[in-house]
Amino acid sequence: MQMIAALISVLAAAIAFGQVHLMRNTAHGELLNEMLRWQGAQGLRDNRARMYGIASKPFETWTAEEYRCVERVSTVLDQIGFLVKHRYVTMRAFLTWHSQVVLCFQIAHPLISYRRSEENVPELFLNFEWLARWSLEATRRRAWWHKRGWRRLQERTSTLTTTFDLAEISSTRRTDEPPRP
DSSP states (O other), X not given: OHHHHXXXXXXXXXXXXXXXXXXXXXXXXXXXXXXXXXXXXXXXHXXXXXXXXTTTSOGGGOOHHHHHHHHHHHXXXXXXXXXXXXXXXXXXXXXXXXXXXXXXXXXXXXXXXXXXXXXXXXXXXXXXXXXXXXXXXXXXXXXXXXXXHHHHHHHHTGGGGSOOOHHHHHTTSOTTSXXXX
């Protein structure tokens, strides 16, 4: 009887672990989806475009709207930096976005330095700075699409860009595989 109770306990623990793992993955997926939505939101894209427009403008001549624009972008990138740094979301979501993060930080740096010193808050936008520094390092590393595994995958799937005959594709299904509904 005790053996059965122990077995049931172990089984229940394994099921609970699986549920927690599944819930964690679901939460991370939702968080990644939300973060990518932030990244591509029209408002943030417009603010980044405005930021690029003031890149060569001295900080002292920024208007109040330009100041707020840079703050909005910095705040979102600080939040994204926090999520990426603490591995709530994968860093791979930003593989093609590195140079824009670095550029945004370079433009925002005068504002960030000013606010850190004036408000005596050295950690202000620190996750944004971390994301920019990590992104700069990532641009220096060899990208995954330049590595051997990617080239081999491209070679094996070189016919991907050609038109397939649907009858030909269906004939490649394994014969022991049951038909799909």
